[in-house]
Amino acid sequence: DAGITQSPRYKITETGRQVTLMCHQTWSHSYMFWYRQDLGHGLRLIYYSAAADITDKGEVPDGYVVSRSKTENFPLTLESATRSQTSVYFCASSDQGTKETQYFGPGTRLLVL
Amino acid sequence: GENVEQHPSTLSVQEGDSAVIKCTYSDSASNYFPWYKQELGKRPQLIIDIRSNVGEKKDQRIAVTLNKTAKHFSLHITETQPEDSAVYFCAAIYNNNDMRFGAGTRLTVKP
Numbered sequence: 001d002a003g004i005t006q007s008p009r010y011k012i013t014e015t016g017r018q019v020t021l022m023c024h025q026t027w028s029h030s031y032m033f034w035y036r037q038d039l040g041h042g043l044r045l046i047y048y049s050a051a052a053d054i055t056d057k058g059e060v061p062d063g064y065v066v067s068r069s070k071t072e073n074f075p076l077t078l079e080s081a082t083r084s085q086t087s088v089y090f091c092a093s094s095d096q097g098t099k100e101t102q103y104f105g106p107g108t109r110l111l112v113l
Numbered sequence: 114g115e116n117v118e119q120h121p122s123t124l125s126v127q128e129g130d131s132a133v134i135k136c137t138y139s140d141s142a143s144n145y146f147p148w149y150k151q152e153l154g155k156r157p158q159l160i161i162d163i164r165s166n167v168g169e170k171k172d173q174r175i176a177v178t179l180n181k182t183a184k185h186f187s188l189h190i191t192e193t194q195p196e197d198s199a200v201y202f203c204a205a206i207y208n209n210n211d212m213r214f215g216a217g218t219r220l221t222v223k224p
Contacts (some may be wrong), residue, residue, distance in 0.1 A: 030212065042119075042202055042214035043157065050210065058211055090156060100145040100206055104156040 003027045006105040010035030014113050019078045020035050021108050023043065029103075030096040032074040032094045033058075034066065036087040037107075049074055115207030116138040119215025120144040126193050127223050134218045136203035143205040146179060147185045151200045151217075160186070160201075193222045 004025040013019050023032065030051050031044075036041040045058030049068040061083060065077045074093075078085055088109050091100040116139040126132050138146075147162035154194045163170045163186065169178050172195075179186040188198055203215040 012208070033212070037191065042216045043204075043212075044214070045211055048210055056210070075206055100158060100210075100212075101162065102147075102212065104158070106156050 004091065004093055004103055004105040006089075006108050008108060010109050011110045012113065013081050015082060017081050019110065021076045021078075021089055021110070023074045023105055025072055025074075025091075025093045025105075027093060027095070027103075028071060029093035030071070031070065031094040031102075032068065032100060033073070033092040034064070034074065034076045035090045035092065036060065036085075036091060038087050046076065046089075053054075061109050072107075078110075083112050086110060086112045114206055115143060115211070115213040117203060117205050117215045119203050119218055121218060122216065123219045123221075127220045128193060128195060130193055130196065131143070132188075132190045132193055132220055133220075134188045134195070134201055134203070134220070135185060136205075136215050137183075138205040138213075139184065140205065140207050141181075141184065144208060145206040146177070147159045147176075147204050147212075148188050149175060149202045149204065149214075151202065153199075157202060165204075189222075195222050195224050198222045 007022045033048040034046040037043050046059045047066040049055045090107045091105040094102045119136045142163040149157035150160045153155040174191050176189045200217045200219050
């Protein structure tokens with residue numbers, strides 16, 4: 001589990017500000033994912049990436065932007081944060097050969113005021 | 114899209130009893146069904162998974178069963194212990210890489 005890290009772990013921001021959440025993995029996994037976790041909704045997929053420079057939308061992509069210039073990094077940007085984006089954000093990664101088995105990072109708790 | 118429903122939302126059992134959590138899914142093409150355990154303030158961790166070519170899988174005190182015809186799968190925990198207390202999530206793969214999760218079951222094991 002130490003192979004996937006997220007930063008910051010906690011973030012408070014204001015409505016309208018841009019926020020970037022970082023995710024870094026050291027396993028050289030091809031696939032990376034961003035989820036948000038809200039009470040009553042479980043985990044919902046925001047975006048995922050199959051490899052560097054390849055990204056796809058998940059279930060709830062609106063208001064988020066991702067990039068994957070390097071295999072090990074998958075930043076998530078909220079271009080103009082809204083209160084509804086207050087959540088816990090989890091990054092995950094999986095190996096090409098077992099792409100369905102995902103390993104989660106420790107999470108970032110984001111509060112938008 | 115895929116819709117995964119999970120029941121019950123909360124479950125309380127006595128230590129040593131069994132616990133069963135059930136999930137249903139809507140996309141008949143789903144072929145991978147993992148279960149994650151999440152302790153308070155921690156990350157979700159995979160505890161067991163099953164693929165559509167298998168009906169049942171066991172790992173010590175936990176087992177998962179899958180009924181593809183009925184589109185439901187279940188997690189069974191036997192001889193529950195206080196450290197089994199956590200939130201459990203089922204999930205189903207939709208469209209190859211899009212994982213859809215159930216809303217979670219908060220399991221409490223009373224000593």
